Amino acid sequence: MAIPTLHALEECSDFSKTVEPFIPQLYALPERLFAVISGNESLVKLYTETNPLISGFAISVFLGAVFLVAAEVNRNYSQVDRFWSLLPTFYIAHFDIWGRLTGVPSQRLDAALLFSTVWSIRLTYNYWRKGGYEIGSEDYRWPIIRKQVPKIVFHVLNWTFISFIQSILLFMLSAPAYTLLLATQFEPELSSADLAFTAVELGLILAEWFADQQQWNFHAAKDEHKKTGKVLPGYKQVDLDRGFLTSGLWGYSRHPNFACEQSIWFFLYQWSCFASKNLYSWLAAGPVFLIMLFQGSTWLTELITSGKYPEYRDYQRSVGMFVPTSASTYKAPVAKPKVIRTSELANKQKQK
Known part of the structure; x- marks a missing residue:
């Protein structure tokens, strides 16, 4: 069988029983794929006879190789970013389809696929409107890192972390x-x-959408203020001059959208623990690594932001990065009225 025969619900998260017995299938995949290409084996037969975790992992490794080649050829290292909003949903759909083809009940997976599809639509739209799919576009952090490290080090980073990991x-x-x-x-x-x-x-997902929309609206108002001098309804000039958002959800967390993003995948892991009656499992590796990735990525983002906006360090001290540090929102300093000296006033009157 392509999935283990288990005797207790708790065994559903046991690595030694649900993963280890099927690892040899990974090594046999290249030969069986060659047989499919040669016409000696059915692709559907290969798909249904291969453990879905093994085949899903094999697809991720193959795509890593594709991302690596595309990055090196185009000198654009945001290849994975373009598929970030699609691949988790693709893999959940893979488990769902495998279950349907093999007669395994898939109502739970239908529910998981529902939320994941909504997540993909929201994230894909957000990435698209920021210009992420434009030809030549690249995440702004990769060029910064590329300038800070030797060329060979960055290539090794691409061959390992950026593309495959x-x-x-x-x-x-x-x-x-x-x-x-x-x-x-x-x-x-x-x-x-x-x-x-x-x-x-x-x-x-809804909270993440609200956070992203608040940020989008703020920057649109800031751009409008720079172009025309107008302050759009709902905003104050002192907030637009500050340069970064500190109200709404952003008054409680410096990155509420990132906090939601990490929570989405942590709760999917918790769902699997609850379904198998386990407090924890080896599947924590995914969300834990994601949290570590966000720590490093957000640190770099804030390093750049604090260099652009003088008041950002005060904001950092007052508001938690992801989790709110207190029940109160960030209190932005009140702009002091500009004091015009008598000599300056006299000069202005002379100019008139």
């Missing part, structure tokens, strides 16, 4: 769906807990 990470974020798939052997019906987890996920 990030690709595998996107698979690992969706891997808890494998546990949901295995748990249907014991609880095939969609439970109220499954609906609750789905609702929480959709709520986090």
Whole structure:
């Protein structure tokens, strides 16, 4: 069988029983794929006879190689970024489709695919309107890192982390769906807990959308103020002059959208733990690595931002990076009225 026969719900998260027995299938995949290409084996047969976790992992490694080649050929290292909003949903759909083809109940996976699809649509739209899909566009952080390290070091970074590790990470974020798939052997019906987890996920996606929209609206108002001098309704000139958003959700967290993003995948992992009646499992590797990635990425973002805006360090001291440090929002300093000296006033009158 392509999935293990388990005797207890708790075994659904046991690495030694759900992963290790199928690792040899990974080594056999190249030969079997060659047989498919040669016409000696059916692709559907290969797909259904291969453990879905193994085949999903193999796809992530293959895509890592594609990202590597594309990055080196185009000298653009944001190849993974372009697919970030799509691949976790693709992998969850992979588990769902595999379950349907093999007759495994897939209601839980349908629910997981629902929230993931909504997440993909929202994130893809956000990435598109920021110009992420424009030809030649690249994440602003990679050029900065490229300037700070030797050329060979950056290439090694691309050969390992940027292309392959990030690709595998996107698979690992969706891997808890494998546990949901295995748990249907014991609880095939969609439970109220499954609906609750789905609702929480959709709520986090909504909160992330609000945070992104608040940031987008603020920068649109700031750009309008720079071009025309107008202060759009809902904003104050002192806020636009400061250069960064400190109100709304951004008054409680310096990066509420990032906090929601990490929580979305952490809760999918928690969902798999609940479904298998385990407090933790090896599948924590995905969300834990994502949190570590956000720590480093956000640190670099804030280093750049604090260099552009003098008041940002005060904001950092008052508001938590992801988790609010207090119940109160950030209190922006009140702009002091400009004092005009008598001599300056006299000069202005002479000029008139």
